[in-house]
Amino acid sequence: MLLEARNLHIGYGDATAIWDVSLDVDAGEIVSVIGPNGAGKTTLINAMAGLLRCRKGELRFDGTDMTSVRAHGYCGHGIALVPEGRRLFAKMSVEENLELGCYLAAARVHRQQSLDRVYGLFPILREKRNQPAGELSGGQQQMVAIGRALMARPRIVLFDEPSLGLAPTIVDDMFDIIARVRQDGAAVLLVEQNVLKALDVADRAYVLEQGRIVSTGLPADLLQQPHIREAYLGV
Amino acid sequence: MPSGTLLGQALISGVLAGGMYGLLALGLSLSWGLLRLVNLSHFALAFLAAYLTYELGTTYHVAPWWAAAMVVPVMLMIGLAQHWLFDRFKVNELASLLITFSFAVILEVAIQLYWTADYRRFETHYSTMSIKVGAFYIPVLELALCMVAGVLAWGTWLWLRKTYVGKALRAAAEDADIAAAYGVDHKKLAYLLSGMGAAYAAIAGTFIALIATLAPAQIWAWLGVVFAVVIIGRLGNPLGALLAGMLIGASESIAMAIFAPAWAPVVSFSVLIAILLWDPEWL
Numbered sequence: 144m145l146l147e148a149r150n151l152h153i154g155y156g157d158a159t160a161i162w163d164v165s166l167d168v169d170a171g172e173i174v175s176v177i178g179p180n181g182a183g184k185t186t187l188i189n190a191m192a193g194l195l196r197c198r199k200g201e202l203r204f205d206g207t208d209m210t211s212v213r214a215h216g217y218c219g220h221g222i223a224l225v226p227e228g229r230r231l232f233a234k235m236s237v238e239e240n241l242e243l244g245c246y247l248a249a250a251r252v253h254r255q256q257s258l259d260r261v262y263g264l265f266p267i268l269r270e271k272r273n274q275p276a277g278e279l280s281g282g283q284q285q286m287v288a289i290g291r292a293l294m295a296r297p298r299i300v301l302f303d304e305p306s307l308g309l310a311p312t313i314v315d316d317m318f319d320i321i322a323r324v325r326q327d328g329a330a331v332l333l334v335e336q337n338v339l340k341a342l343d344v345a346d347r348a349y350v351l352e353q354g355r356i357v358s359t360g361l362p363a364d365l366l367q368q369p370h371i372r373e374a375y376l377g378v
Numbered sequence: 379m380p381s382g383t384l385l386g387q388a389l390i391s392g393v394l395a396g397g398m399y400g401l402l403a404l405g406l407s408l409s410w411g412l413l414r415l416v417n418l419s420h421f422a423l424a425f426l427a428a429y430l431t432y433e434l435g436t437t438y439h440v441a442p443w444w445a446a447a448m449v450v451p452v453m454l455m456i457g458l459a460q461h462w463l464f465d466r467f468k469v470n471e472l473a474s475l476l477i478t479f480s481f482a483v484i485l486e487v488a489i490q491l492y493w494t495a496d497y498r499r500f501e502t503h504y505s506t507m508s509i510k511v512g513a514f515y516i517p518v519l520e521l522a523l524c525m526v527a528g529v530l531a532w533g534t535w536l537w538l539r540k541t542y543v544g545k546a547l548r549a550a551a552e553d554a555d556i557a558a559a560y561g562v563d564h565k566k567l568a569y570l571l572s573g574m575g576a577a578y579a580a581i582a583g584t585f586i587a588l589i590a591t592l593a594p595a596q597i598w599a600w601l602g603v604v605f606a607v608v609i610i611g612r613l614g615n616p617l618g619a620l621l622a623g624m625l626i627g628a629s630e631s632i633a634m635a636i637f638a639p640a641w642a643p644v645v646s647f648s649v650l651i652a653i654l655l656w657d658p659e660w661l
């Protein structure tokens with residue numbers, strides 16, 4: 144297994160937001176975590192990216208225990224985050240945002256090659272490369288956020304609500320890109336409220352409700368479960 | 379209305395004097411803009427460096443540039459030690475203001491205990507040297523100060539813009555968590571920047587020793603105007619700090635020539651308020 148979470152408990156201050164969650168992502172896999180607003184999806188993915196400490200449980204990446212690694216050490220292991228709300232460095236240019244993705248020495252030596260790849264995926268970013276990232280449209284900002292993650296040459300990309308606040312046609316593009324990321328060799332962990340899209344692109348999926356995994360399986364099987372159909376698809 | 383020559387000379391003197399505002403603002407602007415630490419002890423460190431330069435020069439007859447070479451590493455260490463405290467106690471923006479205010483008071487008292495409250499003047503033959511260009515006189519020390527400030531401001535600006543470390547510092551100033559997610563060890567870079575700020579204070583201090591009359595209470599003399607300069611120049615922008623320093627210096631000097639010297643302090647804050655009201659895009 145590439146990413147292994149075992150019985151994770153994660154929280155803020157006195158409050159626990161994630162209870163006893165176990166989750167795996169294998170190399171080359173796309174795994175989706177679906178669930179309603181406030182279920183703890185962002186908390187979970189931020190912990191996987193090293194931004195939050197786990198209270199209890201194990202988090203292993205390619206065999207390495209990640210719970211003792213400091214936040215800035217996660218990227219070097221091959222984990223890259225596309226955060227909720229994109230969180231670009233708004234005052235810096237598009238290209239500088241991308242360059243931050245290859246800040247670490249191992250990725251930096253491939254800077255030009257990685258930039259060409261990102262500009263190949265998103266030609267509009269090459270045109271806008273000297274503009275402050277904060278001036279771009281929502282869809283273009285999402286492209287920068289994804290590009291920044293790809294610049295790190297990750298082994299897994301963590302996507303947090305990539306479709307949030309985007310126009311439907313752009314949402315389709317984003318999911319195409321997620322599939323492309325896997326084709327290029329990285330695994331994907333995706334948390335999404337857009338259940339149909341998230342299940343469509345995934346190999347496997349987990350359902351997270353109130354901080355607990357309530358169901359897991361193949362997307363086709365999950366779509367057959369009455370609870371999923373009722374709660375998420377309204378049928 | 380004063381003559382054109384007088385105004386021209388006032389403009390030149392003002393711009394050159396503004397170089398000192400800019401040099402002092404440099405370190406302050408970097409730590410405030412990029413680390414969210416408002417370092418009031420910056421002025422006290424500069425004056426400590428000035429007194430050390432004075433002491434080395436008058437007691438041991440050390441030339442100012444050698445004094446600077448000795449004082450800069452000392453201030454660098456003090457800057458790092460101070461940052462260790464910020465780091466150890468997770469000091470935030472407001473707390474840093476209060477804590478460095480107390481550091482500054484402590485340093486002021488220490489300076490007064492050792493050097494007494496008497497005015498001290500480091501006389502060198504540089505202080506009277508000037509170059510005559512047309513009808514105008516350009517004092518050599520102030521010119522050297524402006525050149526050093528220019529090199530530091532330009533170099534720092536390029537460093538922040540062109541290097542990965544500089545970009546990482548700017549990114550971490552916007553979103554430290556996400557910068558960390560891409561491998562930026564902000565803690566380590568913050569030490570680097572704090573050390574640089576203290577070294578800049580030391581360089582400013584060397585020039586203060588050569589140009590100004592030293593007294594312990596003088597550490598507060600430039601506080602207001604340099605704060606205005608830091609804000610007009612935009613937080614974290616070294617070139618902006620220097621240009622704003624020269625702008626304020628020139629406005630003060632021209633106001634003094636046209637009205638009266640007492641008007642000078644009014645000018646920096648009038649310019650600050652005017653620019654804040656104007657709210658131009660670059661601010």
